[in-house]
Amino acid sequence: MSVDTHPDYEGRDPLVSLEDVEVHFEESSGLFDFSEPEVVRAVDGVDLDIFEQDVVALVGESGCGKTTLGKTTIGLQRPTGGSVSYRGQDIWDAKDGKGDVEIPYKDIRSSLQIIHQDPGSSLNPNRRVMKILEAPLKRWQSQMSAGDRRGQVLSMLEEVGMTPPDDYAGRYPHQLSGGEKQRVALVRALLMDPDLILADEAVSALDVSLRVEMMDLMLDLQEKFDTSFVFVSHDLSNARYFAAHSGGRIGVMYLGELVEIGPAEKIINNPQHPYTKVLRWATPDLTPDGASSDKPPVRKIDIPDPKNPPPGCRFHTRCPEARQVCMEQTPPEYTTEEFHETKCFREDDSHEYWSSPQITDDENEADQLYSEADD
Amino acid sequence: MSTHNTTNESGEMYSASETIIELRNTEVVFDMSRGVSRVLDNVDLDIRRGEILGVVGESGSGKSMLASAMLDAVVDPGILSGQITYYPDDGDPVNVLGLSDEELRRLRWEDISMVFQGAMSSFNPTMSVKGHFVETLEAHEYDREEGMERAHELLSDLYLDPERVLESYPHELSGGMRQRALIALSVVLEPDLLVMDEPTAALDLLMQRSILSLLEGLKEKYDLTMVFITHDLPLVAELANRMAVMYAFELVEKGSTDEILQNAAHPYTRALLNSTPNLDAPLSEMTSIEGSAPDPVNVPEGCSYHPRCPLADEQCVAEAPDFHDVSSSHQVECFHWEDAAEAIPFNIEQPSSPEEGEAR
Ligand SMILES: Nc1ncnc2c1ncn2[C@@H]1O[C@H](COP(=O)(O)OP(=O)(O)OP(=O)(O)O)[C@@H](O)[C@H]1O
Ligand code: SF4
Ligand code: SF4
Ligand SMILES: [Mg+2]
Numbered sequence: 020m021s022v023d024t025h026p027d028y029e030g031r032d033p034l035v036s037l038e039d040v041e042v043h044f045e046e047s048s049g050l051f052d053f054s055e056p057e058v059v060r061a062v063d064g065v066d067l068d069i070f071e072q073d074v075v076a077l078v079g080e081s082g083c084g085k086t087t088l089g090k091t092t093i094g095l096q097r098p099t100g101g102s103v104s105y106r107g108q109d110i111w112d113a114k115d116g117k118g119d120v121e122i123p124y125k126d127i128r129s130s131l132q133i134i135h136q137d138p139g140s141s142l143n144p145n146r147r148v149m150k151i152l153e154a155p156l157k158r159w160q161s162q163m164s165a166g167d168r169r170g171q172v173l174s175m176l177e178e179v180g181m182t183p184p185d186d187y188a189g190r191y192p193h194q195l196s197g198g199e200k201q202r203v204a205l206v207r208a209l210l211m212d213p214d215l216i217l218a219d220e221a222v223s224a225l226d227v228s229l230r231v232e233m234m235d236l237m238l239d240l241q242e243k244f245d246t247s248f249v250f251v252s253h254d255l256s257n258a259r260y261f262a263a264h265s266g267g268r269i270g271v272m273y274l275g276e277l278v279e280i281g282p283a284e285k286i287i288n289n290p291q292h293p294y295t296k297v298l299r300w301a302t303p304d305l306t307p308d309g310a311s312s313d314k315p316p317v318r319k320i321d322i323p324d325p326k327n328p329p330p331g332c333r334f335h336t337r338c339p340e341a342r343q344v345c346m347e348q349t350p351p352e353y354t355t356e357e358f359h360e361t362k363c364f365r366e367d368d369s370h371e372y373w374s375s376p377q378i379t380d381d382e383n384e385a386d387q388l389y390s391e392a393d394d
Numbered sequence: 395m396s397t398h399n400t401t402n403e404s405g406e407m408y409s410a411s412e413t414i415i416e417l418r419n420t421e422v423v424f425d426m427s428r429g430v431s432r433v434l435d436n437v438d439l440d441i442r443r444g445e446i447l448g449v450v451g452e453s454g455s456g457k458s459m460l461a462s463a464m465l466d467a468v469v470d471p472g473i474l475s476g477q478i479t480y481y482p483d484d485g486d487p488v489n490v491l492g493l494s495d496e497e498l499r500r501l502r503w504e505d506i507s508m509v510f511q512g513a514m515s516s517f518n519p520t521m522s523v524k525g526h527f528v529e530t531l532e533a534h535e536y537d538r539e540e541g542m543e544r545a546h547e548l549l550s551d552l553y554l555d556p557e558r559v560l561e562s563y564p565h566e567l568s569g570g571m572r573q574r575a576l577i578a579l580s581v582v583l584e585p586d587l588l589v590m591d592e593p594t595a596a597l598d599l600l601m602q603r604s605i606l607s608l609l610e611g612l613k614e615k616y617d618l619t620m621v622f623i624t625h626d627l628p629l630v631a632e633l634a635n636r637m638a639v640m641y642a643f644e645l646v647e648k649g650s651t652d653e654i655l656q657n658a659a660h661p662y663t664r665a666l667l668n669s670t671p672n673l674d675a676p677l678s679e680m681t682s683i684e685g686s687a688p689d690p691v692n693v694p695e696g697c698s699y700h701p702r703c704p705l706a707d708e709q710c711v712a713e714a715p716d717f718h719d720v721s722s723s724h725q726v727e728c729f730h731w732e733d734a735a736e737a738i739p740f741n742i743e744q745p746s747s748p749e750e751g752e753a754r
Contacts, residue, residue, distance in 0.1 A: 081569065081598040196686070197453065226453045226625050228669045232682035253598035256671040287673055301603040303628035304674055305655060305667065315604040320553045321571060 033068035034106065034214055034247055035092055035131070040065045041100030042087050042275075046326070057326045061087040062098070063275040069215065069247055074267025076250040076258035076283070078298060080322050084275040085251045089217045092249050093131035105130065129159045132208035134201070136220035141204055142192040148176075148203055149188040155210050175206045178243075179236055198229045202236065209240060215247045222257055234261050241265060255302045259287050268358075271295045274325055274333040281359030291361040293340045318380055332363070335378065340365060344375035413481055414443045414587055414619050415464060415490075415506070420476035422459045422468050424690075431690040433472070434459040435643040438717075441587070443483070446613060446620040448630035448651070450666075451640030452687055457623045460640070461591045464621075465502055466490050480505065483586065503534055507585040509577055509593045516576055517564035523575050524560035527582060534583055541582060548578035551615065552608050570601035574608070581616060589621045594629075606633045628670055631655060636723075639663045642688050642698040649724030659720045659731040661703045664738040681741070697728070705730045705737050 042062040061084045069075055069092065077085045090096035091103060094110040103110050108122040135141040142151055152172040156163055163171075176184035179202045192200055201221060208216050218237065222230040234257065241248060248265075252258045255269075262269050262283035269286040271279040271294060279292040290296050300316050317337040323329055329336045335345040345364065353366035364372035422434035434456050441447055451457050459468065468474045478490040482505065493501060502508070510516060517526060531541035549556040552574040559567065559575055567575065573593060581588060594602040610633060613620055624630050630637070637654045639647040639662070647660040658664045665683045685702040688694055697715050700706040709729055717725045728734065 080600050227627060227671075228452055228625075228666055228683055230671055231669055234671075235682070253600075254671075255599070256673050259673060260671045298600060299673070301600040302673055303603070303632050305628050305631060305670065305672055313607060315600075315607055317604075320601070320604045321568060 031070055032107065034071050034073070035069045036104050036107075037065055037067045037092060037101065038103075039101035040067075040088075040091055040098045040103060042084075042091055042096060043099045059325050060275050060328055061325060062091060063328075065101075065277050067092070067270070067277065067280075069249065071214065071247060072241070072245050072265075073247040074241070074250060074262050074265040075248075075280075076252060076262040076267065076269045077272055078252055078255055078258045078269060079272035081253060082322055082325060083272045084325070085253075085272050086219055088272065088277075089219055089249050089251045090133075093133060093215060093217045094127055095131075095133065095217075129211045130214045131217070132211050132213040132215070133217045133219065134204045134208050134221045137224055139192065139197070139200055142200060144192050146191070147188065148190050148192075148195075151192075151203065152176075152188075152207055152210060155207060159211060171210065172206075175210060178240070179206055197225055198233060201225060201233055205237065205240070209244060209246070212244070213246060215249065217249045217251070219251045220253070221250075223252060223254065230257060231260065234264075237261070238264050255287070255298050259283050263287075271298065274323065274328045276333060276362065278334070278362045279360065281355070285356070285359050289356075289359075291355050291359070291366060292363050293338050293365070294334050297339075341378045342372055342375040343378060344370075344372050346378065412442050413440045414483075415441045415481070416477075416479045417464065418477040418479075420460075420463050420474070420478060422456075422463060422472050422474050424472050426691065429691045432693070433643050433690045434463060435693075437463075437476075437645055439638060439645060439648070441619060441621060442636075443481075443586075443619055444617070445636055446610075446622060446634045448627075448634030448637040449621060449623045449640060450625065450627045450630060450637060452625055452666075454687060455640040456643040456690075457625075457640055458591055459643070461508070461589050461621070461623055464490075464589060465506055465508060466493070466498060467502075467508075500534065503530065503580075503583045503585065505585055506587045506589060507580040507583070509580050509588065509590040517572070519564055522561060522563055523567075523579075526579055527560070530579060530582060536583060544584070545578065545582050548581060548612075549575065551612060552578055553604075554578070570597050570605070573597060573601075574605060577605075577609070577612070581612070581618065584616070585618070587619045587621070589623070591623045592625075593622070595624070595626075602629060603632070609633065627666060628672065639666070642693055643690060644698065644727070646699070646728070647724075647726045649720065649726075653721065653724040657720070657724075657735065659724070659726040659734050660699075660728050661705055661730075661734050661738055662699050664734055664740070665702075668738070668741050699728075705733060 040062060041064060044059040044061055045056045046059055065088060077088060079085050087096055091098050094103065094105070097111055105127045106122060108120065108127070110127055112118050113120045113122060113124040113127055149169065149172060153168050156168045156171065173184040173188060176187050181187040181199065181202060195203065222233045225233055237248065238261070240246065250258065250261045258269050267283060268280055269283050270277050271286065271292060273294050279286065279290070279295050286295060290299055297316055316339050318339060319337045323336055331347050332345040332350050335341040338345065350362045350364050352360045352362050355361045355366055364370045417437055417439045420434060420437040421432065424431040424433060437460060449457055449460060462468045463474055464478065466474060474491065480488040480490055480501065482488065488501065490501070527542065527545045528538065531538050546556040549559055554571060554574055559571065564572055577593070594605050606629070609620065612618065622630050622633060631651055634651050636650050638645050639660065641662045647654065647658065647663050654663065658667060669682045683702060688698060694701055696712050697710040700710040703710065715727050715729045717727050718731055720726055720731065
């Protein structure tokens with residue numbers, strides 16, 4: 020889905036542009052299974068433009084393709100279909116040396132950085148913080164003197180509130196708290212002076228009370244360093260906090276597809292896609308006697324196997340609003356309101372959806388009730 | 395049913411048939427080269443029959459220690475002390491810390507059951523899910539046929555296909571399915587109390603919320619008492635009737651969920667509520683808690699929260715506060731609890747919020 024109608028975006032060239040991107044993984048089946056290898060459709064038919072100083076938060080259940088789409092966006096994952104370009108240069112053509120390469124792959128790689136989910140495992144346990152942070156500078160800015168390098172690392176540590184910086188620079192990762200490790204990972208990404216950082220569940224592993232602090236820090240630095248962010252999270256309240264503070268968008272993914280995308284506050288306050296509404300239900304709201312006793316507003320709790328996504332609208336097996344036509348036809352992207360797109364027939368007042376019969380699950384038929392994840 | 399009188403946490407006399415497990419002066423210490431590490435400090439807690447108690451606190455505050463203490467399961471070389479009493483609904487009170495190994499083994503599955511974060515490590519990867527059920531039933535000499543019937547029922551209560559799940563090996567299930575299968579396993583011996591330590595932490599939010607709503611159904615159907623331990627206050631607030639807040643290895647506030655959400659009286663609880671990313675809070679008003687949690691070897695004198703507390707004064711630095719009653723169902727360990735609401739206003743409107751500081 021593209022939102023090139025956004026006024027702030029109008030006339031601006033995207034930093035990274037995804038067109039009809041598809042990522043399919045072939046999975047070899049069991050030892051004695053000689054059938055065709057199975058294909059996991061991690062990402063399917065995604066169009067997305069990311070601009071300078073832009074923020075896009077991707078939300079969805081585990082296994083819906085958020086991380087794969089994020090990695091494809093920063094050129095860490097090669098798409099099996101469609102194209103990904105950086106400032107107009109196709110990233111994989113640059114890598115393969117195909118055609119006229121305007122921007123070398125090396126430059127693209129250093130402009131697109133990542134912060135991982137698990138702050139612990141992404142830092143080498145046997146190296147002090149200074150060593151860890153000097154490494155990318157040595158690699159990408161080899162002309163820099165050792166003194167300048169150390170100076171820059173120390174000033175960045177100070178920038179993220181790790182003071183006194185020399186104290187922190189001398190520590191090993193196990194001598195840091197979870198929040199501090201995540202800051203080191205953030206510094207490491209920022210030292211490359213990137214245009215875009217993929218923060219993959221970068222706050223999820225932190226205590227609830229530390230998440231706001233980490234997000235504030237990233238927002239501060241986003242302004243200071245003009246960096247764009249793709250922020251992946253299964254938690255809508257984190258996505259909202261991060262995207263709304265920066266005037267960014269939230270994109271909702273389901274089984275490899277982007278099913279709704281729009282300005283953060285619109286997605287929170289005026290969600291259109293039935294799946295977005297389900298995610299909103301799942302987000303606790305701290306009001307007494309909240310939705311506690313409600314049943315989950317899905318017809319099935321478990322997500323279907325991405326190897327075999329349901330035909331028609333992929334959400335039809337769980338959607339509380341699904342009708343017959345949803346099993347047969349695939350909904351296109353509808354423009355809900357400005358800059359807000361939704362992939363659901365309910366957006367179209369004249370669609371045959373409205374006269375199509377409701378899908379009813381037979382409660383007595385055991386199989387209907389249960390999950391499909393292990394089919 | 396045995397009924398006898400005892401003194402509850404706030405000093406009132408009441409009938410103990412309401413209490414299922416009682417902790418008094420419960421402490422856990424580790425002797426470390428750096429000094430004595432007191433990772434659970436003088437905890438008093440009554441868990442009431444039929445309730446869902448949420449225990450919340452930040453990482454490292456001692457939540458898991460509290461869970462292990464309840465079952466005398468603190469890892470070596472930790473030293474557990476205090477008085478822990480289990481009140482079966484028929485029979486005499488049980489002094490948990492005085493049980494033999496065999497008695498403890500029985501208590502742990504048959505009366506009080508535990509679920510931990512990360513079902514994968516609780517399952518044996520080389521054994522089918524069915525194997526786990528059979529093994530558990532046999533080890534405790536339960537009737538296998540009856541037990542497996544119960545297993546089927548429990549699995550479908552948790553929206554799983556019993557046949558399919560029982561035949562599967564743990565790695566063949568998704569994280570959410572595995573965690574639900576583990577919950578079914580932990581209640582197959584019909585315990586009275588289910589203690590869950592971060593049972594959903596590794597799962598996505600939709601699965602977490604779905605499991606919570608299934609737990610509520612399970613509790614009603616099987617007459618369970620539940621303790622749900624987590625760092626995620628908003629999550630458990632949807633489920634729990636009552637909450638206990640931990641800070642620096644101690645309980646600092648206990649109260650009904652409504653009272654905690656609307657009228658938290660401890661400065662830490664109020665700050666915690668304000669620091670939580672929330673869809674309803676105005677964006678500008680979410681704030682994090684300044685400073686960091688103390689090291690168990692070096693807990694501040696006086697009130698352990700004083701270095702981070704905006705209300706701290708000389709008294710807080712000099713002495714540790716006792717519990718004060720905010721209401722008969724709400725206690726707080728703070729000298730200045732009456733001023734907390736004014737000093738740390740909430741950033742979201744609470745519907746029907748009582749007047750500041752007023753007991754409900
Ligand atoms: N085996 C051990 N030896 C010494 N100290 C320990 C041991 N296990 C835990 N601790 C310490 O006890 C304190 C409380 O730990 P506990 O695991 O109960 O915290 P928690 O609240 O459950 O945290 P989390 O949310 O991270 O699970 C921490 O300071 C921890 O470092
Ligand atoms: S197209 Fe149909 S099944 Fe898909 S989300 Fe809309 S109503 Fe639900
Ligand atoms: S006792 Fe004092 S320092 Fe402790 S929480 Fe209360 S006001 Fe703050
Ligand atoms: Mg723990």
